[in-house]
Amino acid sequence: MSSGNNLSNDDKLLLAAIDLIAEKGYNGVSTQEIATVAGLSEKTLFRRFGSKQNLLEKAFDRFHYAEEMTKLFNEKLVWELQIDLLLISRTYHKIMNRNRKMIMISIKEEGNLPGFRERTQIHPRQLLDILTNYFMAMYEKGKLIRTDPELQALSFMMLNFGAFMNNLDSNDNFPSVSLETFIMESVQTFTRALTP
Amino acid sequence: MSSGNNLSNDDKLLLAAIDLIAEKGYNGVSTQEIATVAGLSEKTLFRRFGSKQNLLEKAFDRFHYAEEMTKLFNEKLVWELQIDLLLISRTYHKIMNRNRKMIMISIKEEGNLPGFRERTQIHPRQLLDILTNYFMAMYEKGKLIRTDPELQALSFMMLNFGAFMNNLDSNDNFPSVSLETFIMESVQTFTRALTP
DNA sequence: ATCAGATGACAGTGAGTACTGACAGTCAAT
DNA sequence: ATTGACTGTCAGTACTCACTGTCATCTGAT
Numbered sequence: 001m002s003s004g005n006n007l008s009n010d011d012k013l014l015l016a017a018i019d020l021i022a023e024k025g026y027n028g029v030s031t032q033e034i035a036t037v038a039g040l041s042e043k044t045l046f047r048r049f050g051s052k053q054n055l056l057e058k059a060f061d062r063f064h065y066a067e068e069m070t071k072l073f074n075e076k077l078v079w080e081l082q083i084d085l086l087l088i089s090r091t092y093h094k095i096m097n098r099n100r101k102m103i104m105i106s107i108k109e110e111g112n113l114p115g116f117r118e119r120t121q122i123h124p125r126q127l128l129d130i131l132t133n134y135f136m137a138m139y140e141k142g143k144l145i146r147t148d149p150e151l152q153a154l155s156f157m158m159l160n161f162g163a164f165m166n167n168l169d170s171n172d173n174f175p176s177v178s179l180e181t182f183i184m185e186s187v188q189t190f191t192r193a194l195t196p
Numbered sequence: 197m198s199s200g201n202n203l204s205n206d207d208k209l210l211l212a213a214i215d216l217i218a219e220k221g222y223n224g225v226s227t228q229e230i231a232t233v234a235g236l237s238e239k240t241l242f243r244r245f246g247s248k249q250n251l252l253e254k255a256f257d258r259f260h261y262a263e264e265m266t267k268l269f270n271e272k273l274v275w276e277l278q279i280d281l282l283l284i285s286r287t288y289h290k291i292m293n294r295n296r297k298m299i300m301i302s303i304k305e306e307g308n309l310p311g312f313r314e315r316t317q318i319h320p321r322q323l324l325d326i327l328t329n330y331f332m333a334m335y336e337k338g339k340l341i342r343t344d345p346e347l348q349a350l351s352f353m354m355l356n357f358g359a360f361m362n363n364l365d366s367n368d369n370f371p372s373v374s375l376e377t378f379i380m381e382s383v384q385t386f387t388r389a390l391t392p
Numbered sequence: 393a394t395c396a397g398a399t400g401a402c403a404g405t406g407a408g409t410a411c412t413g414a415c416a417g418t419c420a421a422t
Numbered sequence: 423a424t425t426g427a428c429t430g431t432c433a434g435t436a437c438t439c440a441c442t443g444t445c446a447t448c449t450g451a452t
Contacts, residue, residue, distance in 0.1 A: 023307040027223035108304045111219040151381040162358030185347040193389035
């Protein structure tokens with residue numbers, strides 16, 4: 001078994017394309033190479049997807065990350081700052097890591113394939129809105145100091161986005177710190193700063 | 197005057213290469229295009245730099261960003277948490293923005309041109325060490341609560357790195373917030389969290 | 393057995409690309 | 423005026439790439 005699982009040929013091509021483009025960039029990979037890694041012929045690639053560009057677009061459609069955050073939060077929040085921020089932070093990293101190759105592609109190719117950045121929406125506005133509303137609600141419950149909730153939400157997101165970007169290439173610049181301990185410490189910092 | 201300032205031809209080529217490669221990626225730009233944008237002939241490009249790869253390497257050597265942070269901090273710190281964090285944050289963004297094209301190249305081409313990422317060292321270890329030592333010194337002065345100084349320094353850096361990355365492409369995802377207000381608010385958050 | 397659909401091997405096309413060689417023009421210093 | 427360093431134009435080379443056409447092969451359902 002070379003790499004042939006029980007995947008469909010289409011999926012083999014899509015996954016190979018994602019892997020290679022995330023690593024070398026759209027212009028750095030040939031259709032021949034994608035087909036070979038997928039264990040199929042280049043001809044099949046063009047028969048099924050028509051063009052290289054369409055192959056990448058179909059990959060986005062197939063493996064886009066769901067907007068699961070909305071539901072998660074509305075159900076699981078317990079209105080205890082530290083606990084909720086931990087949940088939010090962990091969920092964020094789980095989602096981002098699951099889609100890190102697509103995110104890497106959208107960053108690298110934003111100059112070549114316009115519109116892809118918006119599709120992956122690296123900093124989902126959704127999450128910012130949810131966090132902002134969460135902070136506002138917490139303030140009205142008397143569990144948060146008086147601040148600009150949108151700015152606080154943005155800070156918290158930027159913190160996690162920076163940590164995610166730093167880990168993306170996995171040649172960890174700071175191997176002494178694990179993601180989990182980082183999350184716990186940063187959440188504690190925000191908790192200390194925002195509790196009355 | 198088309199775009200011909202009083203730059204040398206070499207610099208015209210280097211700057212054009214940086215602009216275009218940062219936008220479209222190394223494989224997305226041809227030497228012909230670089231020469232045209234520089235207002236010179238492709239032949240001159242090869243006469244002066246020999247190869248496309250060497251052109252990019254010379255661009256790195258010429259426009260790398262200095263390690264000016266060490267001196268800046270050792271001289272200007274006043275051991276007042278909020279003031280110092282403001283200085284650090286602003287200096288960080290100043291340096292990063294001045295070199296954002298080179299940083300963008302090193303991110304995009306890390307799969308194609310290995311070794312470039314290390315040269316730009318996106319999250320300078322230097323800065324982390326300085327911040328860590330600063331937090332330790334502040335703790336011994338009694339001006340900081342007891343925490344893990346390296347983790348706090350890392351959090352602060354990730355926060356600013358995330359903000360920088362978000363602004364990189366300048367198609368601001370959150371136009372309602374300016375960088376300056378973001379800096380002030382995030383510094384205030386850390387100050388609140390870390391003062392005894 | 394047969395048929396339909398999917399696939400592969402192979403050759404090829406047209407465009408683009410990095411890079412070179414030959415030759416001529418410009419301009420300042422001597 | 424002559425030299426020399428620098429530049430542009432143009433043609434060309436060797437190569438790669440996205441993409442197509444042809445035909446044989448395979449597979450599974452009927």
